[in-house]
Amino acid sequence: MIFLDGIPISKWGLQIQQEHDHPAVPELRRKAMIIPGMDGEWDFGSESGPKPFNFPLGFIEYDKNEKQRRINEFVAFLLDPYGRPREMKLSFDYEQDKYYRVKIANGFTPRRIHGFAFFDLPLIASKPRKNFMVPSDEIVMESDIPILSDLLWDTGFSDRKITSPQSFEIINNGTVVILFSFQMEGSGDNVSFSANGKTMTFKNFANKSLEITDNYVVKVNGISDLTISNGIFLELLPGTNQITVSGSNLNLTISESLTYQYV
Template sequence: MILLDGIPISHWGLQIQKEHDHPAVSDLRSRTMAIPGMDGEWDFGSESGPKPFNFPLGFIEYDMYEKQRRLNEFVAFLFDHYGKPREMKLSFEYEPDKYYFVKLSNGFTPRRIFGFAFFDLPLIAYKPNKRFIVPSDKIVMDSDIPIMSDLLWDTGFSNRKITGPQSFEIINNGWIVIPFSFRMEGSGNDVVFKANGKTMTFQSFINKTYEVTENYTVKVDGVTNLTSTNGVFLELFPGVNKITVEGSNLDLTISESLTYQYK
């Protein structure tokens, strides 16, 4: 079974055929250059392209008016109020703790047979990595998370009071390097964060709230302001990461909300 925005497709009376495609890895874009006098090509590395999905769906309905009503309802779900394909969360019954952001990638035409309707639903994830169903600050012992999830359960405790230079550890439970997204409240002079060979600095501030997001933006008291830092964003590698905070007159509360990612 597949779910769209947490809704099983059976909600629309649809069923997925037993055989369907779920790409393990999206197509790769290799960047190479042929250099005269050198055998082969120079490899500049590869990047993951979008991940396409194509689901063969169908339903049984002998009332032709009810059949059309169901199709209309499902089509309306796939689009926003402007008539544009909207982004949805796609998840699978056999992997309920992860999801993709997808949208409709092409049109489809139902094949109508008396009592039946069949069509292939084409979806695409332009961000091909899977994401964990909840952010890290929601992972605590009573969380409604599938038991098979490979997580360290102390991940969600993150409100740290910083009153002097110190280091602490943050766990990235995913397989992919992610930006260190965090919220910092309070005051400090010449505040510096260090992790995995990178340094992020902040100007001196009093009673401010900083939000460093996974989209590589910085907000100060709710207003985007990249000039308040040196523009270097820290990265968290899979596993345990050491974060060092330096500065003077520190009176900070730091909390993170991480979205783990997987291939």
């Protein structure tokens, strides 16, 4: 069973064939150069491309008017009010704690025979990584998270008070590198955060609220303002990461919000 925005496709009476494709690895873009006189090629590495999906779906309906109505309803779900493909969460019943962000990739044409309709649903995840179902600050003992989820509960800090330079650990439960996203309120001079060889610094500020997101955005009191920082964003490797905070006149309250990602 597949789910779109948490809704099982059976809501539209659709069923997926037991044999379907779920790519384990996204498309790979190899960067190589052939040099005359050299055997093989010069390998510059590879980059991940999008991850395509193609699901063979079908449903049973003998009334031709009702068959068209159900197709129309499903198509309307896939598109936004302007008729453009909209982003949805795609998840599977065999991995309920993770999801992809997908859009419909191409049009499709239902094949109609008496009592049945069949079509292949093409979806594309422009960002090919799987995301954990909730951000880290929502992972608490009362969370409705599948018991099979492989994660540590004590992942970092929340509402931590910082009044002097110090170091602490943050756990990235995913399998790929993610940005360190967090919220910071209060005051500080020459504030800096360091981790894994990178340092993010901030100008002096007083009684402000800062948000550093996982898509390279810095907000000051809710308004985007990258000028308050040096523009360097910290990366968290899979596993345990050490964060070092330095500065003077520190009176900060910090909370992290991480979206774990997986290959």
